[in-house]
Amino acid sequence: MNDMQSQNLAGRLLQALRPLALDPGRPHKQPGMHPHGRQLFSYCCFSAERLARIVNDKPLIGIVLSGSKEIWLGDAGQRFEAGDVFIFPHGRAFDVVNVPAETSGIYESLIVEVDHVPETVRRLGRPLRGPAAGLDLRVPLTEDLVAALSHAAPVLAASGHAAVLAEHRLAEVLLLLRDVPAAAWLFEVSLPERIALLVAAAPARRWTAEVLGQALGMGASTLRRRLADEGTSLRAVLAATRMQLAHNVLARGEGNVTAAVNAAGYASRSHFVRQFRGLYGASPSVVRQQGSTERLR
Numbered sequence: 205m206n207d208m209q210s211q212n213l214a215g216r217l218l219q220a221l222r223p224l225a226l227d228p229g230r231p232h233k234q235p236g237m238h239p240h241g242r243q244l245f246s247y248c249c250f251s252a253e254r255l256a257r258i259v260n261d262k263p264l265i266g267i268v269l270s271g272s273k274e275i276w277l278g279d280a281g282q283r284f285e286a287g288d289v290f291i292f293p294h295g296r297a298f299d300v301v302n303v304p305a306e307t308s309g310i311y312e313s314l315i316v317e318v319d320h321v322p323e324t325v326r327r328l329g330r331p332l333r334g335p336a337a338g339l340d341l342r343v344p345l346t347e348d349l350v351a352a353l354s355h356a357a358p359v360l361a362a363s364g365h366a367a368v369l370a371e372h373r374l375a376e377v378l379l380l381l382r383d384v385p386a387a388a389w390l391f392e393v394s395l396p397e398r399i400a401l402l403v404a405a406a407p408a409r410r411w412t413a414e415v416l417g418q419a420l421g422m423g424a425s426t427l428r429r430r431l432a433d434e435g436t437s438l439r440a441v442l443a444a445t446r447m448q449l450a451h452n453v454l455a456r457g458e459g460n461v462t463a464a465v466n467a468a469g470y471a472s473r474s475h476f477v478r479q480f481r482g483l484y485g486a487s488p489s490v491v492r493q494q495g496s497t498e499r500l501r
Contacts, residue, residue, distance in 0.1 A: 213345040214287025220354035244360040248312040257297040264292040271311030274301040278405035280339035289343040293389035322375040400445040407469030454492040461488045
């Protein structure tokens with residue numbers, strides 16, 4: 205999908221969802237969170253703000269309506285503009301930066317709380333793909349997803365008598381998101397994926413089975429056994445996560461090899477280069493050059 209198509213989809217989504225954030229009973233908008241239904245909320249602010257260590261009890265689907273949003277997990281972060289759809293996982297502490305639009309002076313987003321996965325979706329089993337290593341919370345827009353979100357949000361904002369229809373509409377959205385890597389956090393997440401999210405926040409930290417087990421509420425031996433049951437090991441998960449973080453930096457063409465080494469948490473550049481080449485079949489500098497070329501197209 206080209207940039208023009210993406211912009212058209214974002215524009216249609218904004219046109220459908222922006223009116224839902226308006227509250228006729230409050231002509232003068234107040235900053236903060238505003239409920240519009242049992243699972244639908246809007247959030248706004250009028251000056252740039254940084255919110256530290258935000259933890260949600262349930263995963264969220266968010267749509268930026270005005271301004272921009274950044275979500276950070278340690279040194280890994282993503283930026284979202286008006287029309288972007290993002291996933292906010294639950295149970296982990298993120299830093300959030302909200303910046304109002306220069307034209308309107310307001311930051312605003314619409315938030316759908318996913319308190320459970322409907323039975324119609326759960327019967328299909330786990331998503332076909334899990335979340336990518338590192339911090340990737342962006343949901344690509346498609347014609348079907350824009351239509352599903354546009355239909356679901358008004359029903360979620362309706363009164364209690366629409367509960368059955370609301371669950372049906374939300375199920376449609378979740379079905380479309382099942383094979384989107386970023387949206388895997390809305391569903392059951394495997395132990396390696398949970399470990400990857402922890403490591404992405406501080407890749408240079410000495411992540412032992414004891415440290416990770418404590419963070420995940422299990423003993424070190426249990427953690428190792430469960431990883432073995434899933435056909436992997438802690439060493440493999442750590443290496444894959446760190447290398448993916450480095451690859452993300454290089455593939456975007458936004459950082460040099462030193463930045464990739466730092467992103468992966470490696471102390472030795474030469475060791476990093478050997479590991480990277482063995483995993484991806486190309487040197488870090490080649491991947492960076494390819495990423496830079498792609499950005500210029």
